[in-house]
Amino acid sequence: MNDRKCWNDHSGMVLHSAEGFDVIDCESCGFKHIIPIPNEDELREIYKHDYHVRVKPLMLQHQLEDQSWLDATNEARLETIERMLGKAGKFLDIGSGNGFLLQTAQKRGWTVKGVEPSYKAAEYSCSQGVDVSCSTFDSECAASLGKFDVVHLGDVLEHLPDPTCMLDLCKQVLIPGGLIAIGVPNEYTPVQKILTEDMNFRPWWVSPPHHINYFDKNSLEKLLEQYGYTSIHSEVSFPMELFLLMGRNYIDNPDLGRECHAMRKELELNLTKSGNRKFLDKLYECFAEAGMGRTVLVVAQKNK
Numbered sequence: 001m002n003d004r005k006c007w008n009d010h011s012g013m014v015l016h017s018a019e020g021f022d023v024i025d026c027e028s029c030g031f032k033h034i035i036p037i038p039n040e041d042e043l044r045e046i047y048k049h050d051y052h053v054r055v056k057p058l059m060l061q062h063q064l065e066d067q068s069w070l071d072a073t074n075e076a077r078l079e080t081i082e083r084m085l086g087k088a089g090k091f092l093d094i095g096s097g098n099g100f101l102l103q104t105a106q107k108r109g110w111t112v113k114g115v116e117p118s119y120k121a122a123e124y125s126c127s128q129g130v131d132v133s134c135s136t137f138d139s140e141c142a143a144s145l146g147k148f149d150v151v152h153l154g155d156v157l158e159h160l161p162d163p164t165c166m167l168d169l170c171k172q173v174l175i176p177g178g179l180i181a182i183g184v185p186n187e188y189t190p191v192q193k194i195l196t197e198d199m200n201f202r203p204w205w206v207s208p209p210h211h212i213n214y215f216d217k218n219s220l221e222k223l224l225e226q227y228g229y230t231s232i233h234s235e236v237s238f239p240m241e242l243f244l245l246m247g248r249n250y251i252d253n254p255d256l257g258r259e260c261h262a263m264r265k266e267l268e269l270n271l272t273k274s275g276n277r278k279f280l281d282k283l284y285e286c287f288a289e290a291g292m293g294r295t296v297l298v299v300a301q302k303n304k
């Protein structure tokens with residue numbers, strides 16, 4: 001398991017292997033990713049025909065069931081961004097999915113634009129009154145969009161064969177001093193390590209070729225600093241793997257997964273509706289301090 005492997009310019013210790021891929025702690029990139037890295041053509045096919053249809057067939061249904069929680073989560077995220085920007089300006093969501101964040105942003109006074117490779121998701125977004133193009137965000141697309149105050153990428157960076165190329169493209173569409181907000185799964189957390197190393201769990205979060213890169217707060221911030229941004233804020237979401245430690249093994253049980261998700265939703269909605277969102281934030285800061293959190297969001301400013 002602890003071999004060293006090289007592939008093209010990438011090398012590091014092998015952390016896990018699955019589906020013919022190895023996850024390495026890449027010394028040249030400064031974050032963990034699989035090798036071999038699939039090429040753009042292979043991935044384009046996966047996302048166009050496969051991702052929203054096969055891997056996440058219930059995503060829209062679940063999002064609609066979760067709408068009040070999703071709206072509260074998106075409101076909080078936008079509030080944080082508005083506080084840092086000082087206003088609601090022009091907002092670009094890359095990989096905007098079904099467009100829920102854009103809808104909330106639009107209601108809060110942002111001028112919004114989405115770019116989404118899945119035809120179904122883009123079509124649904126447009127039907128809900130937000131401006132979303134069905135496209136991958138490449139240099140041609142970037143050149144056609146104009147400039148934005150904020151670029152948001154939620155659950156995008158972990159899927160990309162070259163995340164550095166994406167960070168460069170985002171700089172092209174951001175005004176000087178504009179903000180980039182990146183949300184990714186937080187992987188190789190202390191609890192994940194306990195579960196796999198000491199409790200015989202398989203590394204369930206390793207899922208090539210869909211998940212190519214495996215970030216945490218530090219590696220994401222470091223990457224942003226290397227590519228012309230200054231990190232100014234980070235936050236995490238509820239560490240779902242705590243449920244595994246509590247004996248609720250949702251890994252191969254989607255129904256139980258929804259139950260655990262419902263409990264997390266309840267916690268957040270109870271604290272939000274009772275006017276205790278600040279306490280919730282404080283709680284999650286403590287999780288972040290301990291390296292925990294299912295996802296991590298980093299907001300960074302484009303260097304002037």
Ligand SMILES: [Zn+2]
Nearest residue numbers: 010026028029
């Ligand atoms: Zn690498």
